[in-house]
Amino acid sequence: MDATVDTVIRNASLVDGQRGVDVAIMAGRITAVGPALPLRGAAEIDAGGDLLSAPFVDAHFHMDATLSYGLPRVNGSGTLLEGIALWAELKPQLTQQALIERALQYCDWAVARGLLAIRSHVDVCDDRLLAVEALLEVRRQVAPYLDLQLVAFPQDGLLRSPTALANLQRALAMGVDVVGGIPHFERTMADGADSVRILCELAAERGLMVDMHCDESDDPLSRHIETLAYETQRLGLQGRVAGSHLTSMHSMDNYYVSKLLPLIREAGVAAIANPLINITLQGRHDSYPKRRGMTRVPEMLAAGIEVAFGHDCVLDPWYSLGSGDMLEVAHMGLHVAQMTGQQAMHACYQAVTSNPARILGLSDYGVAPGCHADLVLLDAPDPVTAIRLRAARRMVMRRGKVIASAPRAVSQLHLEGRPAEADFRLRR
Numbered sequence: 001m002d003a004t005v006d007t008v009i010r011n012a013s014l015v016d017g018q019r020g021v022d023v024a025i026m027a028g029r030i031t032a033v034g035p036a037l038p039l040r041g042a043a044e045i046d047a048g049g050d051l052l053s054a055p056f057v058d059a060h061f062h063m064d065a066t067l068s069y070g071l072p073r074v075n076g077s078g079t080l081l082e083g084i085a086l087w088a089e090l091k092p093q094l095t096q097q098a099l100i101e102r103a104l105q106y107c108d109w110a111v112a113r114g115l116l117a118i119r120s121h122v123d124v125c126d127d128r129l130l131a132v133e134a135l136l137e138v139r140r141q142v143a144p145y146l147d148l149q150l151v152a153f154p155q156d157g158l159l160r161s162p163t164a165l166a167n168l169q170r171a172l173a174m175g176v177d178v179v180g181g182i183p184h185f186e187r188t189m190a191d192g193a194d195s196v197r198i199l200c201e202l203a204a205e206r207g208l209m210v211d212m213h214c215d216e217s218d219d220p221l222s223r224h225i226e227t228l229a230y231e232t233q234r235l236g237l238q239g240r241v242a243g244s245h246l247t248s249m250h251s252m253d254n255y256y257v258s259k260l261l262p263l264i265r266e267a268g269v270a271a272i273a274n275p276l277i278n279i280t281l282q283g284r285h286d287s288y289p290k291r292r293g294m295t296r297v298p299e300m301l302a303a304g305i306e307v308a309f310g311h312d313c314v315l316d317p318w319y320s321l322g323s324g325d326m327l328e329v330a331h332m333g334l335h336v337a338q339m340t341g342q343q344a345m346h347a348c349y350q351a352v353t354s355n356p357a358r359i360l361g362l363s364d365y366g367v368a369p370g371c372h373a374d375l376v377l378l379d380a381p382d383p384v385t386a387i388r389l390r391a392a393r394r395m396v397m398r399r400g401k402v403i404a405s406a407p408r409a410v411s412q413l414h415l416e417g418r419p420a421e422a423d424f425r426l427r428r
């Protein structure tokens, strides 16, 4: 008799293009992947040829602000500056319970979207560290179904805000995972460079990763990424450091960038672009032509730099839209970066799955024997169609357990002489 396992998912397509693949799961891990596995599952799931993927990963988010849209008022102009002013108005009114409830609701949305790992920055410039305490509690509560990684983020500037460094160190002592920063927001370029050095040394001493908001500016002379790459190499932090946003690179001189990209590559610094937010917040001082403000994603990929796309914001002072859908993020990234070639479109899918999984240091991530049975079954046959349709998540699995499901996106047609349904798939 065939051996029995907990679950077999039949007839799936994989991200690498394999079709008709079965996946066997036992005790929360994938035990076998291949065609027509001679195994019986206590539960059998028919993928029907659809894409079975490792879960989505968001490398850059702000969970302390999410779902606060409209509190205490909406961002009338939709600009970064009004967003910052709004956040300052909201901060004194925050309560721990409200922060926890909003974050948990967002994690519900994330799970429904097959987004099972999030790196969230948390503002440490409030001396009460209310948001830090709240998100540490959320991290504990969601741990069974979602990996939440927290970055100590000195929103008002490490050196510019008098208590930021002490607060950041307190946050790390409380259990926040990653060292954050915001060098372009310090008072001077020199202070910005100093902040990068201080923060990287702090991370090196404590054996932590680094993820800085870096050069989120249209100023082509905002070059803190150069310092971040230098400090990473000097302190032996290769593979543990990410630069988030890096939007100034969009406006930099091409000659300088031709020197910069190999330095970033050599230092093993990863880049995290946030297409939805960069395209809406950057270039606001321009008339026409207006800069896009997203960093140079295809060029960095070509240079061998690890690149991920992050969501950054959902329904908060800076962004009035979003729903935790990393396929929407990939869709925008693809368009803004003009990554329309076949390989480039697949790279956009990797930028919301395997690339951020490596940046976060997730263990046993993937669809292969030995990996965690953390899986998403999409209502699409391949990654490009998944991005095109922002495909429904038919099933989301964590450690072998189904934790979310949704019907296929099909519309009923009531047209004489035409099919009864439209599902937006290309059929020939």
Ligand code: FE2
Residues within 6 Å of the ligand: 060, 061, 062, 121, 213, 312
């Ligand atoms: Fe951000």
